[in-house]
Amino acid sequence: MKKIITLAAALSLLAASQVANAATTRHIIVNDQMVASSSDITSIVENGRTLVPLRMVADAVGASVSWDAKARTASVRKWADSIVFKAGTKTAAAVYGSVSPNPQKVDLDTEVIVRRDRVYVPLRMIAHTLGYSANMRDNGSILLQSPISRADREVLATGTLSDARMFVKTKAVQNARNAELPTLYPPQGREGFAATYLFPAGEANRFFLVAGDTAAFYELKGGFFVVTWRALIPVGNKDELGLFMEGKYTMAQGTYPADLKGKEFFYFTNSSIVTSERREAGRIAADGTTTRLGIKWTIGEEVKEQSGSLALVAPNETRKEVRLP
Numbered sequence: 001m002k003k004i005i006t007l008a009a010a011l012s013l014l015a016a017s018q019v020a021n022a023a024t025t026r027h028i029i030v031n032d033q034m035v036a037s038s039s040d041i042t043s044i045v046e047n048g049r050t051l052v053p054l055r056m057v058a059d060a061v062g063a064s065v066s067w068d069a070k071a072r073t074a075s076v077r078k079w080a081d082s083i084v085f086k087a088g089t090k091t092a093a094a095v096y097g098s099v100s101p102n103p104q105k106v107d108l109d110t111e112v113i114v115r116r117d118r119v120y121v122p123l124r125m126i127a128h129t130l131g132y133s134a135n136m137r138d139n140g141s142i143l144l145q146s147p148i149s150r151a152d153r154e155v156l157a158t159g160t161l162s163d164a165r166m167f168v169k170t171k172a173v174q175n176a177r178n179a180e181l182p183t184l185y186p187p188q189g190r191e192g193f194a195a196t197y198l199f200p201a202g203e204a205n206r207f208f209l210v211a212g213d214t215a216a217f218y219e220l221k222g223g224f225f226v227v228t229w230r231a232l233i234p235v236g237n238k239d240e241l242g243l244f245m246e247g248k249y250t251m252a253q254g255t256y257p258a259d260l261k262g263k264e265f266f267y268f269t270n271s272s273i274v275t276s277e278r279r280e281a282g283r284i285a286a287d288g289t290t291t292r293l294g295i296k297w298t299i300g301e302e303v304k305e306q307s308g309s310l311a312l313v314a315p316n317e318t319r320k321e322v323r324l325p
Contacts, residue, residue, distance in 0.1 A: 146223030164204035194271035202320030229254035
């Protein structure tokens with residue numbers, strides 16, 4: 001009888017331990033939008049770290065998942081970013097496609113667990129690889145947030161054209177992702193640096209960035225600006241923008257937006273070399289004619305040339321898009 005009581009007590013303690021290490025996650029919320037809700041979403045706490053069902057989180061953010069039963073590895077991919085977890089280990093291999101195509105070894109704080117045919121991985125690790133910050137509410141809900149805040153998403157969705165373009169100019173590229181495009185390594189053939197933002201007339205949520213020896217097209221997708229096309233610009237007898245507008249680029253990747261061929265653009269350029277800095281705004285007509293709207297050129301603290309307006313909107317230009325991020 002004593003042995004039976006002891007066994008029952010042990011089983012009771014084991015069950016209590018399992019309950020203590022598991023918590024029901026009621027919702028998965030991405031950028032303030034509930035994308036999954038189920039009493040079957042269970043997280044696990046191991047060594048003070050929260051592990052979550054890999055597939056449920058991946059599905060919530062639109063990532064793809066594959067499982068190799070023989071190797072016991074789970075692979076997750078979204079755009080050009082991916083990570084491979086191996087069950088029973090504390091390491092993973094991550095590819096940050098916006099930086100490099102080469103896998104990087106990542107040390108985890110706790111092992112990847114397979115339980116009831118589900119792969120559980122550290123929440124913050126999977127979120128970080130795909131570009132999100134992650135938190136859990138007291139009720140167990142998982143919160144995933146892209147680098148674009150709610151206030152900034154509102155500006156991009158319904159703000160003025162000037163405010164939306166200001167966000168793009170100052171913040172958009174910093175946390176942009178690559179869409180299935182391999183990294184380009186341009187030759188360093190130019191002296192100084194110039195970056196031109198080229199916006200379709202009336203738009204802010206998609207644009208070309210012509211910078212140095214590359215041109216890239218960015219689109220707002222799911223809370224991120226994503227590079228969906230890019231190419232190299234060879235050194236020539238014209239500036240980068242002039243060569244790009246004439247279609248003189250090489251090694252193009254992705255799909256060039258067909259609806260923008262022959263379209264009017266607004267541009268803003270910032271270039272520098274040593275102590276010389278030049279800012280210029282203007283518009284490019286559908287036939288390629290360029291009209292400068294404003295310029296400021298300085299060398300050190302001396303203003304060499306200044307005229308017109310450097311506003312991020314052309315005269316009489318109105319916003320033609322109202323697009324939720």
